Amino acid sequence: MKISNIASKIRPSQTLSISAEANMKKAMGVDVINFSAGEPDFDTPENVKQAAIDAINDNYTKYTQYEGNIELREAICDSLAARGLEYKPEQIVVTNGSKHALKNAFSAIIDPGDEVIVPAPYWNSYIDIINMVYGVPVVVETKKQNVFKITADELEKAYTDRTRALIINSPNNPTGVMYTRDELEAIARFAVEKDIYVISDEVYSSLVYSKKSPHISIASLGDDIYKRTIVVDGLSKKYAMTGWRVGFSASDAEVASAMANIQSNSTSNVNSIAQVAAIEALDNGNDVAADMLREFQHRRDYIVQRITDIPLLSCMIPKGAFYLFVDVSKLLGNTVGGVELKNSTDVARALMDIYNVAVVPSDAFGYNNYIRISFATSMRDIVEGARRIEKFVKDNY
Ligand code: GLU
Numbered sequence: 001m002k003i004s005n006i007a008s009k010i011r012p013s014q015t016l017s018i019s020a021e022a023n024m025k026k027a028m029g030v031d032v033i034n035f036s037a038g039e040p041d042f043d044t045p046e047n048v049k050q051a052a053i054d055a056i057n058d059n060y061t062k063y064t065q066y067e068g069n070i071e072l073r074e075a076i077c078d079s080l081a082a083r084g085l086e087y088k089p090e091q092i093v094v095t096n097g098s099k100h101a102l103k104n105a106f107s108a109i110i111d112p113g114d115e116v117i118v119p120a121p122y123w124n125s126y127i128d129i130i131n132m133v134y135g136v137p138v139v140v141e142t143k144k145q146n147v148f149k150i151t152a153d154e155l156e157k158a159y160t161d162r163t164r165a166l167i168i169n170s171p172n173n174p175t176g177v178m179y180t181r182d183e184l185e186a187i188a189r190f191a192v193e194k195d196i197y198v199i200s201d202e203v204y205s206s207l208v209y210s211k212k213s214p215h216i217s218i219a220s221l222g223d224d225i226y227k228r229t230i231v232v233d234g235l236s237k238k239y240a241m242t243g244w245r246v247g248f249s250a251s252d253a254e255v256a257s258a259m260a261n262i263q264s265n266s267t268s269n270v271n272s273i274a275q276v277a278a279i280e281a282l283d284n285g286n287d288v289a290a291d292m293l294r295e296f297q298h299r300r301d302y303i304v305q306r307i308t309d310i311p312l313l314s315c316m317i318p319k320g321a322f323y324l325f326v327d328v329s330k331l332l333g334n335t336v337g338g339v340e341l342k343n344s345t346d347v348a349r350a351l352m353d354i355y356n357v358a359v360v361p362s363d364a365f366g367y368n369n370y371i372r373i374s375f376a377t378s379m380r381d382i383v384e385g386a387r388r389i390e391k392f393v394k395d396n397y
Helices: 005-009 016-026 046-057 070-082 097-108 127-131 152-158 181-193 223-227 253-264 272-284 286-308 344-355 379-396
Strands: 092-095 115-122 137-141 164-168 197-201 227-232 249-250 324-327 370-374
Touching: 005 070, 005 127, 016 344, 046 070, 046 272, 046 324, 070 092, 070 249, 070 272, 092 253, 097 127, 097 164, 097 197, 097 227, 097 249, 097 253, 115 152, 127 137, 137 152, 152 181, 164 181, 181 197, 197 223, 223 227, 223 370, 249 253, 286 324, 286 379, 370 379
Parallel strands: 115 137, 115 164, 164 197, 197 227
Antiparallel strands: 092 249, 227 249, 324 370
């Protein structure tokens, strides 16, 4: 039987499939170091789990409002206000993870053939989500000398009369770079002048390592850009709640209502128990989140040093998120395990097959010659994974 053209175009999420492969090898008894998916290794905080248990015992098990329980939307508004963003509950839609918020957002604003500017390296799922709603991703390769950040000039060149939106992701997955206020202001001017939407993926906004360069939301830069921005965020990364699937969007009320209508006919509300857990996380989870952030910083500093010490490899210090984007271009051309390494996918494959280290090749993010290491994993694994990567280079170069 035929599947639709659009479905046959959709690829499995590479971050998730590489992680699944690593977990499968682990289940078979192989000691794999999993640096692939960006998933905190910490347990969900105790008070959050307890709130969920209480919710079950209190029979909070019926449908909720499809756009999300009002208390949760209020708690989300409070947390956004704490970072300088004023929203009302009717502007919030609670979603099954932030990926789902992106799907709602593109479904609400894209007509078939509309273009979305996506700076590369990009998080892999953007492309497939845009394709799923019959949009056209217009990928703009950012430059290393611009620290992988898109400029207003590059946006101007990519713009056509079909451009409907652009994506900004700061702190960025996979590079860890963050946009400054000036850079965001230039992008905001462009978006306002062209009258297009900005999808601002802020899922790593709480994972920022320097108080001197805090996260800035493009939506906070004035009324005109606020109206045009759809902020996408979630609880997965900050509160170690990946499996609970709680994300949200914050936008103009009209767009929020369109997204809520779409959601009412697809997934309905997010799991009622998870919503109660999310309220507890937002209200009382910030101390634990701060402890986790300190630990991520410690791991970041360690892995940056280890990778920098390995000849032929180089990386920048990520300012946010929990990824290290490692330049492997000097490894290309050699033959490892009988295979010539032609690109980042070959490097990642050799690391997985021969050294049992799972990383994501930058090919998955629309960029050549890098691998992404997630350091949201235990210090034991980071130490051992760094040792294996060092051995990979020593053995073969
Ligand atoms: N967003 C994380 C990553 O990039 C989790 C996996 C996924 O959904 O892509 O690894």
